[in-house]
Amino acid sequence: MQVLILGAAGMVGRKLTERLVGEGRVGDKPVTRLLLHDVVEPTAPQGAPFEVATLTSDFSQAGEAEKLVASRPDMIFHLAAIVSGEAEADFDKGYRINLDGTRFLFDAIRLIGDGYCPRVVFTSSIAVFGAPFPEAIGDEFFLTPLTSYGAQKAIGELLLADYTRRGFFDGVGIRLPTICVRPGKPNKAASGFFSGIIREPLSGQEAVLPVPEDVRHSHASPRSAVGFLLHAASLDGERLGARRNLTMPSVSVTVAEQIESLRRIAGDRVAARIRREPDPTIMRIVEGWPRRFDASRAESLGFKAEKSFDDIIRIHIEDELGGRFEA
Amino acid sequence: MQVLILGAAGMVGRKLTERLVGEGRVGDKPVTRLLLHDVVEPTAPQGAPFEVATLTSDFSQAGEAEKLVASRPDMIFHLAAIVSGEAEADFDKGYRINLDGTRFLFDAIRLIGDGYCPRVVFTSSIAVFGAPFPEAIGDEFFLTPLTSYGAQKAIGELLLADYTRRGFFDGVGIRLPTICVRPGKPNKAASGFFSGIIREPLSGQEAVLPVPEDVRHSHASPRSAVGFLLHAASLDGERLGARRNLTMPSVSVTVAEQIESLRRIAGDRVAARIRREPDPTIMRIVEGWPRRFDASRAESLGFKAEKSFDDIIRIHIEDELGGRFEA
Numbered sequence: 313m314q315v316l317i318l319g320a321a322g323m324v325g326r327k328l329t330e331r332l333v334g335e336g337r338v339g340d341k342p343v344t345r346l347l348l349h350d351v352v353e354p355t356a357p358q359g360a361p362f363e364v365a366t367l368t369s370d371f372s373q374a375g376e377a378e379k380l381v382a383s384r385p386d387m388i389f390h391l392a393a394i395v396s397g398e399a400e401a402d403f404d405k406g407y408r409i410n411l412d413g414t415r416f417l418f419d420a421i422r423l424i425g426d427g428y429c430p431r432v433v434f435t436s437s438i439a440v441f442g443a444p445f446p447e448a449i450g451d452e453f454f455l456t457p458l459t460s461y462g463a464q465k466a467i468g469e470l471l472l473a474d475y476t477r478r479g480f481f482d483g484v485g486i487r488l489p490t491i492c493v494r495p496g497k498p499n500k501a502a503s504g505f506f507s508g509i510i511r512e513p514l515s516g517q518e519a520v521l522p523v524p525e526d527v528r529h530s531h532a533s534p535r536s537a538v539g540f541l542l543h544a545a546s547l548d549g550e551r552l553g554a555r556r557n558l559t560m561p562s563v564s565v566t567v568a569e570q571i572e573s574l575r576r577i578a579g580d581r582v583a584a585r586i587r588r589e590p591d592p593t594i595m596r597i598v599e600g601w602p603r604r605f606d607a608s609r610a611e612s613l614g615f616k617a618e619k620s621f622d623d624i625i626r627i628h629i630e631d632e633l634g635g636r637f638e639a
Numbered sequence: 640m641q642v643l644i645l646g647a648a649g650m651v652g653r654k655l656t657e658r659l660v661g662e663g664r665v666g667d668k669p670v671t672r673l674l675l676h677d678v679v680e681p682t683a684p685q686g687a688p689f690e691v692a693t694l695t696s697d698f699s700q701a702g703e704a705e706k707l708v709a710s711r712p713d714m715i716f717h718l719a720a721i722v723s724g725e726a727e728a729d730f731d732k733g734y735r736i737n738l739d740g741t742r743f744l745f746d747a748i749r750l751i752g753d754g755y756c757p758r759v760v761f762t763s764s765i766a767v768f769g770a771p772f773p774e775a776i777g778d779e780f781f782l783t784p785l786t787s788y789g790a791q792k793a794i795g796e797l798l799l800a801d802y803t804r805r806g807f808f809d810g811v812g813i814r815l816p817t818i819c820v821r822p823g824k825p826n827k828a829a830s831g832f833f834s835g836i837i838r839e840p841l842s843g844q845e846a847v848l849p850v851p852e853d854v855r856h857s858h859a860s861p862r863s864a865v866g867f868l869l870h871a872a873s874l875d876g877e878r879l880g881a882r883r884n885l886t887m888p889s890v891s892v893t894v895a896e897q898i899e900s901l902r903r904i905a906g907d908r909v910a911a912r913i914r915r916e917p918d919p920t921i922m923r924i925v926e927g928w929p930r931r932f933d934a935s936r937a938e939s940l941g942f943k944a945e946k947s948f949d950d951i952i953r954i955h956i957e958d959e960l961g962g963r964f965e966a
Contacts, residue, residue, distance in 0.1 A: 403805065442881060454781045454799075456882055463801035467794050470782075474790035478730065554769060554785055 313338060314345045316380060318371065319391030321350035324435070324493065326629070328389060329357055334360045338387055339546025349380055350392070371411050372413035377420035384424065387433045387545055389441040396439055397501060399461035410464035418471055419567055422480035432472065432483040433544045436557060438530070440466040440487060441602050448606040451559060469557040476549075476556050484544040485557035489605070489617075493628035496541075498631040502597045506531065509567070510574055510625055514586035514639030522584035522591035523567060528603040530562035532626045543615050551613060563624060573621040574597040578637055579630075596638060640665060641672045643707060645698065645744070646718030648677035650821065653763070654932045655716060660687045676707055677719070699740035704747035713753065714872055715808075718742060723766055724828060726788035738792035745798055758850040759799065759810040759920055760871045760874035763884060765857070767793040767814060768929050775933040778886060787926055796884040803876075803883050809898050811871040812884035816932070816944075817860035820955035829924045832852055833858065836894070837901055837952055840912035843965030849918035850894060855930040857889035859944040868932025870942050878940060888944040890951060891931040900948040904956075 315332065319325045325348075332343055345363040348354040353368045369376045371392065372397055381388070393399075393414065400404025413436075440450055442458035455466045465487075472483040494507040498519075505522055506529060512519035533539075540560050545549075565573075575583040607615070617623050619626060642659065646652045652675075661672055663723065672690040675681040680695045689853055696703045698719065708715070712724060726733025741761075748757060768787035779843075782793045792814075799810040821834040825846075832849055839846035859867075867887050879885075892900075902910040934942070945951050956964055 452781050454779050457797070457801070458804065458881055460801050460805070463797045466797050470790045470793050470797075474784070474787050477785065478787070555783055570964070 313328050313341045313343055313384060313386040314347070315343050315387045315389070316347045316349065316385035316388045317391065318349045318380065319389075320348035320353050320354035322391060322493070323496070323534065324355070324390050324537050325350070325389075325539075325540070326339050327534050328391075328541055329354075331538050331542070333357045333360045338542060339384045339412055344575065345360075345383075347380070347383070347385060368410075371417060372408045377413070377416040378423075380417065381420050381430075382407075384428055384430070384548050386430050388421070388430050389432045389541060389545070390432060391464075392401070392412065393523070394461070395434070395501070396459055396461040399464060400459055402462060406460050406464060408540060410461065411467055412552055415471060418480070422632045426468060429479065430481050430543045431545060431549075433541055433543070434468055434472050434483060434485045436469050436485045436487045437462065437467045438487050438489055438559070438602050440469065443600045445602055446617045448604040449484045449559070449602050450606045451609040458588075473554065473556045477554060481547045483556050484547060484549070484552065486540050486544050486610075487557065487559045488537055488540070489532050489560055489562035491534055491537050492624055493533070493632070495628075496532065502594050503601075504596070509586050509631075510628065511572065513574065513582045514578060514625075514633060514637040515627065516585075518585050518587055521567065521586050522589060522594040523598050524595070525568035525571065526566055528564060528566045529598075529601060530564045530603070530605055531621065531624060532560065532562045533624045535631060536617045540615055547613060558610040558613070558615070558618070559605050561607040561611050561615055561623050562605055565621045569580045570621055577622060577625050579639060580638060582637065640668045640670055640713040641674070641710060642670050642710035642714045642716070643674045643676065644716045644718065645707065646716075646720065646953050647675035647677045647678050647681040647693075649718060650675070650823070650861065651818070651868070652681070652716075652718050654861050655718075655868055656681075656684055658686045658865050658869065664816070664843050667870060672710075674707070674710065674712060691944075698744060699735045699756070702742070705742040705750075708743065708747050708751060708757075711755055713757050714749070715744075715757050716763045716868055716872070717741065717759060720792075721788070722787040722828070723764075723786055726791060727786055730787060731827050733791060737788065737796055740800060741791075741795045745802050748790055749802060749916050756806065757808050758872060758876075759808045760868055761795060761799050761810060761812045762868070763792045763796050763812045763814045764789065764930045765816055765886070765929050766816050767796065770927045772929055775931040777933045778936040785805050800829070800881065800883045803882060809876045810883050811874060811876070811879065813937075813942075814884065815864055815867070816857045816859050816887055816889035818861055818864050819846055819951055820860070820959070822861065822955075822959045828831050828923050830928075831922070833897070836897065836913050838956065839962040840901065840909045841905060841952075841956065841960060843912075845912050845914055845918045848894065849916060849921040850896065850925050851917070851922070852895035854925055855891060855893045856925075856928060857891045857930070858948065858951055859887065859889045859909055860951045860958075862942045862954050862958060863957070871879070874940060880949050885937040885940070885942070886934045887954045888934040888938050888942055889932060890945050890948050892948045897948055900952055904949060904952050906966060908966060909964065
């Protein structure tokens with residue numbers, strides 16, 4: 313099967329590529345060709361057991377989406393997005409990429425016609441939800457985004473479901489929880505500290521905790537995120553019916569529980585590298601975020617996240633640190 | 640205040656115009672000018688106590704939405720839409736008018752800037768919901784449209800909420816229930832019989848009932864629909880917070896209860912003008928429709944529908960038949 317990844321240069325896109333190269337297949341279907349797309353040149357992986365091509369363009373420009381699907385990929389992972397902070401800061405850019413780009417892609421697929429009906433896996437986000445929430449957000453809770461990014465993702469979900477219902481493609485939307493532990497440098501995202509307070513101490517660095525320890529949030533590892541994508545890719549669409557968008561499973565923990573996990577796995581000295589420095593702005597933003605999900609539907613469809621935050625830390629140490637950390 | 644109505648030539652648009660002409664005000668603010676817009680020439684009302692202008696155009700064409708808001712109306716009623724059946728039959732046209740048109744309008748308002756922030760009242764629809772449903776659909780039930788029209792209305796709701804949150808305008812979206820009794824000729828809408836089995840018998844005509852009598856559905860009169868619009872127009876936006884889209888109240892009845900009301904008000908001879916002629920296609924469509932709403936939020940905000948189906952019939956006789964019917 314031919315696979316296309318939009319947003320291939322991002323963290324999840326790179327890990328998905330790596331996994332496809334390692335496994336050579338999606339479900340029981342061998343990959344014959346992989347097309348990597350992003351607005352910056354994606355890195356072509358070495359040693360892939362299939363042909364790899366890269367393409368760099370802005371898919372929200374007229375005519376670009378058509379080029380992406382001209383070879384009729386069987387499987388399309390649409391991970392491309394302007395992230396939350398940028399979509400809030402630049403209204404036009406957020407709508408252009410996250411709404412128009414997505415619609416151009418979907419229309420380019422639709423207009424091929426001729427029986428072409430690929431599986432499209434779309435990464436949505438828990439940003440489609442906005443406070444006030446029930447204690448756990450269930451599968452039938454309404455979408456009430458409080459950011460432009462969340463609104464754009466919710467619109468993407470509606471388009472995905474409608475285009476699927478009309479038979480233009482076979483879509484699955486997955487709402488990713490906060491990915492933790494994100495590898496790499498600290499970034500300026502308001503959610504960055506959830507990863508930072510684990511990643512930095514394990515590398516011998518100090519991390520800042522800007523919120524109280526009773527803040528609760530939901531997480532899944534980058535490894536799980538890739539697992540969600542691959543499971544969505546090979547899922548029997550019939551099992552989804554008309555409701556094509558799913559909240560992914562996650563581990564709901566307080567910051568205190570995160571720190572307790574870190575102490576359990578890496579010891580007191582590592583956990584002591586977290587410095588409390590309350591930041592009222594971040595506290596206010598985080599207050600509007602979901603705390604817990606009841607992702608029963610996705611779980612019954614076989615999507616799997618970690619069972620504990622300990623697992624999430626262990627996976628970070630295995631996948632990013634070669635099994636070692638700075639004690 | 641200056642008022643703009645998009646979709647002014649439709650049934651609800653005409654009744655809203657009539658009511659504005661009669662009352663001369665929206666809430667406690669006198670209307671100074673009314674601009675009526677539609678894709679076909681709207682009829683300018685006679686004897687209005689304010690200036691009336693009409694404008695005919697396709698607002699989904701580049702540059703047209705800008706003309707509509709160039710005079711900076713304080714109050715915008717956006718009722719324009721391709722209806723359900725047509726949006727399903729013509730995919731491109733439905734998205735062009737219901738999504739692009741709506742977005743062009745919202746962007747035209749946004750791009751005026753300069754402190755311009757009108758109230759925008761947008762008519763959404765219960766088509767944003769799709770089966771399976773709970774027994775009563777509450778205010779936090781998720782939007783799962785099963786038609787392109789429903790998807791386009793749900794997207795309009797998301798845009799309305801986001802543009803409002805960003806301060807580009809002050810929006811209120813109202814999900815209209817099935818309007819009953821629709822005046823005029825029978826039409827080919829699958830929901831047409833809900834009005835037809837009341838309207839035709841009261842005019843001495845036979846009506847066809849294509850579904851079993853235990854079918855349950857929710858209704859409000861055209862008079863209530865106009866009432867919803869005017870209440871939304873003068874509602875304090877602060878009371879809505881971030882959740883700007885509301886399911887309107889309605890009367891939930893079975894077809895048997897509709898017929899019982901008709902018999903009570905107009906007698907056995909009138910009720911006997913209904914001919915049962917089951918239509919499997921219409922039965923299947925109607926099965927996917929909501930039966931009942933719990934519109935607590937709208938009710939607590941002061942939106943009012945009829946209390947009984949008897950009231951709905953009486954209003955039809957008063958407003959459309961001059962108080963008389965064919966016994």
